[in-house]
Amino acid sequence: xxxxxxxxxxxxxxxxxxxxxxxxxxxxxxxxxxxxxxxxxxxxxxxxxxxxxxxxxxxxxxxxxxxxxxxxxxxxxxxxxxxxxxxxxxxxxxx
Numbered sequence: 001x002x003x004x005x006x007x008x009x010x011x012x013x014x015x016x017x018x019x020x021x022x023x024x025x026x027x028x029x030x031x032x033x034x035x036x037x038x039x040x041x042x043x044x045x046x047x048x049x050x051x052x053x054x055x056x057x058x059x060x061x062x063x064x065x066x067x068x069x070x071x072x073x074x075x076x077x078x079x080x081x082x083x084x085x086x087x088x089x090x091x092x093x094x095x
Contacts, residue, residue: 006030006040007056016044019091021052028056036061054091 026044059066080087
């Protein structure tokens with residue numbers, strides 16, 4: 001992930017606010033991806049609460065149905081968790 005393709009401070013702050021995790025500072029670290037998506041780790045200390053770590057996945061290939069792919073992956077994580085399979089908790093879907 002290139003530096004300029006990282007989410008802006010303002011967009012990270014909006015995401016954390018939408019998740020009800022208000023904080024003043026968050027770090028964004030690229031963690032790889034592939035030619036279809038970019039992935040970064042957002043680390044935030046939400047005003048004295050436990051540190052929060054979020055994975056932000058961005059689908060970048062315009063030739064794919066990115067909205068459908070994102071909804072399918074989000075729903076898959078929900079179904080896994082509903083079935084008590086250890087999986088990351090899907091927190092927010094914005095497409």
